[in-house]
Amino acid sequence: QVQLVEFGGGLVQAGGSLRLSCAASGLTVGSFTMGWFRQAPGKERAFAAAIGYTSTYYEESVRGRFTISRDNARNTVYLQMNNMKPEDTAVYYCAAAYGTSSYAVTRNRSTYDYWGQGTQVTVSS
Numbered sequence: 175q176v177q178l179v180e181f182g183g184g185l186v187q188a189g190g191s192l193r194l195s196c197a198a199s200g201l202t203v204g205s206f207t208m209g210w211f212r213q214a215p216g217k218e219r220a221f222a223a224a225i226g227y228t229s230t231y232y233e234e235s236v237r238g239r240f241t242i243s244r245d246n247a248r249n250t251v252y253l254q255m256n257n258m259k260p261e262d263t264a265v266y267y268c269a270a271a272y273g274t275s276s277y278a279v280t281r282n283r284s285t286y287d288y289w290g291q292g293t294q295v296t297v298s299s
Contacts, residue, residue, distance in 0.1 A: 176200035176288045178268045183293030190258055190297075196251040196268030196290060203244050207271040207280060208251040210242060212264035212295075219267065221281035223253060224274075231280050235261070258297045265292040 182194040196208070209224035223242040224231045230242055241254040251268060269286035279285050 176270070178270060178288055178290035180266065180268050180290045180293040183266060183295045185296045185298065186258055188258060188260055188297055188299050191254070191256045192258060192295060193255065194253040194266055194268075194293060194295070196253075198249050198251070198270065201270060201288065202246075203249050203251055203270070204246045207274040207285075208242075208244060209269045209271065209280065209286060210251075210253045211267045211269055211283065212262075213267070213292075214264040217264075219283055221283070222266070224280045225251065226274055226280060231277055233281070255295075260297045260299045262295065263297050264295060266295050267292045 177199045179197045186192045207226045210222045211219050212222050213219040222233050222236055223240055225242045239257045244251045268290040270288040271286045274280045
């Protein structure tokens with residue numbers, strides 16, 4: 175069965191960096207749109223970044239600071255987070271969508287078919 179497992183969460187100081195990994199099994203990351211979402215306490219799960227077949231997409235609040243990438247040989251997706259801010263504190267989830275057709279579709283939670291368990295990221299000031 176499909177499984178997405180996130181690694182790399184933890185505590186980091188503001189201005190620091192952290193890299194999250196999403197190891198996939200049961201699907202090939204190169205054949206899916208892969209996304210990262212995040213959910214802070216009391217808030218809804220929100221789009222952060224995604225990588226499609228030809229493009230990458232970023233929420234404006236993380237653009238220029240976060241970079242999404244994939245390693246097809248390892249069947250793994252990464253989220254490199256630089257210049258982190260306390261507002262980035264959240265549980266981060268990896269997700270996979272069978273297909274997307276636009277940015278609006280890509281950033282919509284309901285588009286995604288598979289989800290990881292989440293990993294906690296905490297940024298201290």
